[in-house]
Amino acid sequence: MRVLITGGAGFIGSHLAEEYLKKGDEVYIIDDLSTGTLNNIKHLQENEVFKNRIFIHIDTILSTSPLLELTGTCDVVFHLAAAVGVRYILKNPMKSIKINIQGTENVLKTCAKFKKNLLITSSSEVYGKHLHAPLLETDNIIYGPSSKFRWSYAASKLMDEFSALAYFRTVGLKTIIARLFNTVGPRQTGAYGMVIPRFIQQALSNEPITVYGSGTQSRTFTYVKDVVQALTALMENGAAPGEVFNIGGTEEITILDLAEKIIKKTGSQSSIKMIPYEEAFEKDFEDMMRRVPGIEKIKELTGFEPKTNLDTILEYVIDDMKRY
Ligand code: UDP
Numbered sequence: 173m174r175v176l177i178t179g180g181a182g183f184i185g186s187h188l189a190e191e192y193l194k195k196g197d198e199v200y201i202i203d204d205l206s207t208g209t210l211n212n213i214k215h216l217q218e219n220e221v222f223k224n225r226i227f228i229h230i231d232t233i234l235s236t237s238p239l240l241e242l243t244g245t246c247d248v249v250f251h252l253a254a255a256v257g258v259r260y261i262l263k264n265p266m267k268s269i270k271i272n273i274q275g276t277e278n279v280l281k282t283c284a285k286f287k288k289n290l291l292i293t294s295s296s297e298v299y300g301k302h303l304h305a306p307l308l309e310t311d312n313i314i315y316g317p318s319s320k321f322r323w324s325y326a327a328s329k330l331m332d333e334f335s336a337l338a339y340f341r342t343v344g345l346k347t348i349i350a351r352l353f354n355t356v357g358p359r360q361t362g363a364y365g366m367v368i369p370r371f372i373q374q375a376l377s378n379e380p381i382t383v384y385g386s387g388t389q390s391r392t393f394t395y396v397k398d399v400v401q402a403l404t405a406l407m408e409n410g411a412a413p414g415e416v417f418n419i420g421g422t423e424e425i426t427i428l429d430l431a432e433k434i435i436k437k438t439g440s441q442s443s444i445k446m447i448p449y450e451e452a453f454e455k456d457f458e459d460m461m462r463r464v465p466g467i468e469k470i471k472e473l474t475g476f477e478p479k480t481n482l483d484t485i486l487e488y489v490i491d492d493m494k495r496y
Contacts, residue, residue, distance in 0.1 A: 173192075173197045173198070173247045173248065174197065174198045174199075174200060174245060174246040174247050175189075175192045175197050175198065175199050175200065175246060175247065175248055175249075175250065176200045176201075176202070176242050176243060176246035176248070176249045176250070177189055177199060177200070177201050177202075177249075177250045177252060178201075178202045178203070178233050178239075178249070178250070178251045178252055178253035178275075178279060179202075179203055179208060179251075179252035179253030179254065180199065180200075180201030180202070180203055180208075180213070180228070180252070181201060181203035181205060181208035181209060181210060181212050181213050181228065182203065182207060182208035182212065182252060182253075182256070183208075183212065183256075183355075183357070183359055183360045183361070183396065184252055184293070184352070184355055184396055184399060184400075185201070185203070185208065185212075185250075185252045185253075186208075186212035186213050186216070186359065187357065187359075187396045187397060187399075187400050188250060188252070188400050188403060188404075189201060189213060189216060189226065190216055190222075191397075191400045191401075191404060192404075193216060193219075193221075193222040193225055193226060196225075197225070198225045198226075198227070199216075199225060199226050199227070200227045200229070200242050200245070200246055201213070201226070201227065201228045201229065202229050202231055202233060202238055202239065202242060202253065203228065203229075203230060203231075203253065204230065204231060204232040204233075204253070205230060206232075206255075206267075206271075207255075207256050207257070207260060207364060210228075211359075212359050213226065213228065229242065232271070232275070233251075233253045233271070233275040233276075233278055233279060234270070234271065234274055234275055234278065236278055236282070239278055239279065239282045240282055240285075243279075243282045243283060243285075243286050243288055244286050246288065247288070247289075248288060248289045248290075248291075248407055249279065249283055249288050249289070249290045249291070250290075250291050250293075250403065250407070251276065251279045251290060251291065251292045251293065252293050253271070253275060253279075254271060254272055254275070254276075254293070254329075255267065255268030255271050255272060255325065256364055257363075257364025257365045257366060258322060258325075258364070258365040258453075259363075259364050259365035259453075260364040260365070261321070261322070261324070261325045262321055262322065262453060262454060262457070265321050265324055268324070268325060268328070269324055269328050272325070272328035272329060272331075272332060273328050273331055273332070276292065276331075276332040276335060276336075277335060279292075280292075280335055280336060280339045280345065280347070283339075283345055283347070284339055284343050284345045287345075289346045289347075289348075289407065289413070290336075290345065290346065290347045290348070291347070291348040291349075291350060291403060291406060291407050292332060292333075292336050292347060292348070292349050292350070293350050293352055293403075294329045294330075294332060294333050294349050294350060294351045294352070294416070295325070295326070295329045295351060295352055296351055296352065296353040296354070296418070296420065296463050296465065297322075297325055297326040297329055297460070298313060298326050298329050298330045298333065298351060299311060299313060299314075299326075299460075299463070300313050300314040300315045300316075300323065300326055300460070301314045301315065301316065301458075301460065301461075302314060302462070303461060303462050304462075305424065305462060305464035306422070306464050306465055306466030306467075307418065307463065307464060307465055307466060308418075308466045308469075309351070309415075309416045309417065309418055309466075309469055313326075313330065315327060316458050319456050320456045320457070320458045321454075321456060322457060322458055323458075332349075333349050333416060336349055337349070337414065337416075340413060340414040341414070346413035346414075347413055347414065348406050348407065348412045348413055348414075348415065348417070349415070349416040349417065350402070350403060350406060350417050350419050351416060351417065351418050351419065351420075351465075352394075352399060352419050352420070353391075353392055353393075353394055353418065353419065353420025353421065353463060353465045354366075354367075354368075354391050354392065354393050354394065354420070354421075354463070355393075355394050355395075355396050355399050356368045356369070356393050356394070356395065356396065356485055356489060357395050357396030357397065357485065357488065357489060357492075358396070358488060358489060358492035359492070360396070360489075367391070367427060367430065368393065368430075368434075368485075368486070368489060369489065369493070370382070371430065371431055371434045372434055372438065372486070372489055372490055372493050373493060374442060375434050375435055375438040375440035375442050376438055376440065376490070376493060376494065378440055378441045378442050379442060380442055380443050380444065380445035381431040381434065381435065381442050381443070381444045381445065382445055382447050382452070383427055383428055383431050383444055383445065383446050383447065384427070384447050384448075384449055384452045384453075384459070385427075385448070385449050385459055386428075386446075387426060387427050387428030387431070387444075387446065388426050388427075388428065388461075389426065389427050389459050389460070389461045389462065390424050390425060390426045390427070390461070390462050390463070390464070391424070391425065391427070391430075391463050392420055392421040392422055392423055392424050392425070392463065392464050392465065393421050393423070393425075393482055393485055394419065394420050394421040394478050395421075395478065395479075395480035395484070395485045395488070397480070398421075398478040398479055398480055399419055401476060401479075402417075402419040402470060402474070402476045403419070405470075405474035405475070405476050406470070406473075406474060409473055409474055411473060412473065412474075415469075417469055417470040417473075418465040418466060418467055418469065418470065419465070419467070419470060419476075420464075420465035420467060420478070421465075421478045421482070422464065422465070422467065422478070423481060423482050424462075424464050425482060428444070431444050432444070433482075433483075433486065434486060434490075437483075437486055437487070437490060438490055
């Protein structure tokens, strides 16, 4: 099989590419290297078994010609190319909205033209400001005002979902929507805000761990290889198109407890530094205080459940960061 992955040089995309290469498939990547990097796929390009089956096209999904060419020759498409990370989105608001809205429209239009099955990665951000748990795919959505730019990301991802569902309903495009909750693992960078690589890097260099706000905000974390299993299981399932699925871990932890856990696990001398949101971000920043997925829907359809608990995820990432 030929698999096209937009954003395949990104953190999650590169793990997905590896999975399909291991299965014996050919992997085609379109990536503009805005947040992705060739380092993420170097080990695949240098691997004797994989190197003749991985092809990278460095371009943006905003230009249609590589999309047309590659979608035409591939069997399935995973659309992962998007703006990522709260910090990146706040710094690049126009670019982020454009890539999410216009880029996704290009992918949808091209997949519809060639009648190719498509999986679009959305985000738990679309749920907005809920405090209840678990978050279900059928829940209402609550956003802050448009002056608070964080919500532009949520709104653009939600538009992607509406567009994908519209293509499914009107022209029968087989599109699956995966709402990814905080995904972590080797090769994820802390440069765009992601908390686990940031905390581990700070702990390993004995610098203060920067906890934003009160630290009582909570998250669940999913190991990237578990996420990849969920994505491939959905793509293989004939009943998944036209549906939205949460993919995430269920072990909730506050950010302050996470900081303490990481200090303990790394044996670090780091202290914890509480930083008000106004100092960490621009004045209009608003955090999501809680984010726990309900995963019954994907479990019922595919049997998927995350296998890697938080302690193990942290051990893998600490080990990876120590080596690299
Ligand atoms: N966070 C933090 N310190 C950091 C980076 C992040 O306290 O150095 C917090 C952030 O405010 C949020 C949580 O960790 O409450 C998760 O942040 P991340 O950017 O990883 O993902 P999000 O869930 O916000 O998209």
